[in-house]
Amino acid sequence: MTVTLSRRLAAVRGSAIRDLLTLTARPDVLSLAGGLPASDALPRERIAEAAARALTAPAAVQYSETAGVAGLREVVAAHESARIGRPVGPADVVVTSGSQQALDLVARALLDPGDPVVVEDPVYVGALQVLQAAGAEVHAVPVDEGGLRIDLLAERLAAGLRPRLVHTVASFHNPRGVTSGPERRRALVALAERYGFLVVEDDPYGLLAFDGAPPVPVAAYGDRVVRLGSASKVLAPALRVGWLVGPAPLTAAVERLKQSTDLCGSSLTQTITAELLADEPWFTAHLAGLRTANARRAAALTAALDTELGHRITRSTPTGGMFVWVDFTDGTDTTVLLPRAVERGVGFVPGSAFATDGGFASSARLCFATYPPAKLHEAVRRLARALT
Structure with missing residues (x-):
């Protein structure tokens, strides 16, 4: 056929x-x-314990709010507040089916076909797929041992490039494995404020610093940043729990788009994730x-x-x-x-x-x-x- x-x-x-x-x-x-x-x-054993407790609550096997289970949004908001150094409320969080869905929803909310975007080169393949599906005009900026080449991005912006967003995996880059330093993070946010684009900070690996000191997020240097997070690398991929934190107009738009995508995520896995993230000693x-x-x-x-x-x-x-x-x-x-x-x-x-x-x-x-x-x-x- x-x-x-x-x-x-x-x-x-x-x-x-x-x-x-x-x-x-x-x-x-x-x-x-x-x-x-x-x-x-x-x-697995700790997930099984949390799953058993979750299954005693009828709400854990029912439809939930599109933006996510309230308990998980509260936990994520507290974690994000501590990471970026300023208050993040539960209303600023949208829970998604992994951070890949968050990225897709952000692209759909922000981009029209032909809109210019900036990605890193080499690029996280999932980001490239999302932006291609959105019909974006992709501009690649090299990554070196110090992360995204902010100097080259600045040159292209000065020459007239006006991206709607810049996607970066600033912490333990996928695929290069490198991390952007504070100076480059600060400079990236300054460029976002000067030229009016949003930074999409894809951060699934930030908590996996070998020395136990996660890099200070890009979002700590300014508010023109959308943060994407995930439980896949720190808990389990099969939970399929991710989230985004960003400006209120964007999170509202993402929530509306998510209604047309899946109505809501899994109440069960979100409840399990909320318990594990909230158990700070564990x-x-x-x-x-x-x-x-x-x-x-x-x-x-x-x-x-x-x-x-x-x-x-x-x-x-x-x-x-x-x-x-x-x-x-x-x-x-x-x-x-x-x-x-x-x-x-x-x-x-x-x-x-x-x-x-x-x-x-x-x-x-x-x-x-x-x-x-x-x-x-x-x-x-x-x-x-x-x-x-």
Whole structure:
């Protein structure tokens, strides 16, 4: 049967990462491709306890407010207030099905086809898909070891670029793994105030700093910032709980759009998430365990890369988050390398998957969070064999 699809869909690139999850799902493949938390780090027993308590309340299995369960919005508002250093009320929070839905709703609320937007290069693939689906005109600004190149953004703004929004993963960038410093964050907000755009601060990894000191959010430097958060990396992806915090006109618009998308999210998983986030002693200890485990895994992966491939790569040095970015200095095409690597039992994401318009052909993103150190060493050994 012939189905005529919308012209807008033609501009939306498929997610290489989602495709790779299928390709690398074989039990014999060690996949460094997905941004998957370690299964043994997911607090299944604590989630089960919270679920049992939630199921004693009829409201937990009923429809809820479109903006989210009140208890969760209160907890998120308290967390955000502490992070950004100014009051955030429950009315400023909209709970979504993961932060990806939050990003989609923000784009739908703010953008008309043809509107210019700025993304980082390399870019988080989910953001690129959302903006392409909105019909936006995408402008890429490079990321270096210090995060988004604010100097280059300033030059383009001075030359006449007028974006509706700038999307950034400022803390433990996906895919580069780097973090923007306070000076760049402050400068980005100053540009937003001068030129009138909104900053969309996508922050799923900020609490995963190895040293336990999360970077000060971009939103702490000004109010022209929409913050996106998620429980996926700090609790469990299957809860499908995310949120956004932003200016009242935007949150009202997002809530209205969400009514046409899913009416409301899951009262059950939101109630579970609210309990876990509100249990400060437990959540603090849980985060500390995640940070310690991830730091060990990052050290194992980078050590293995240096031992096995140090003569032919440069790499990032993670201080949090989930990813290491690798550049092959010998011209290796990682898209060509990938099928050979999968044959030898290891997966990764080629850098070209994160390019806005070509580039990064000799780069790759590796996730260190999924496996313990011994398996990470073995994954790198398999990658080295694929190269030879």
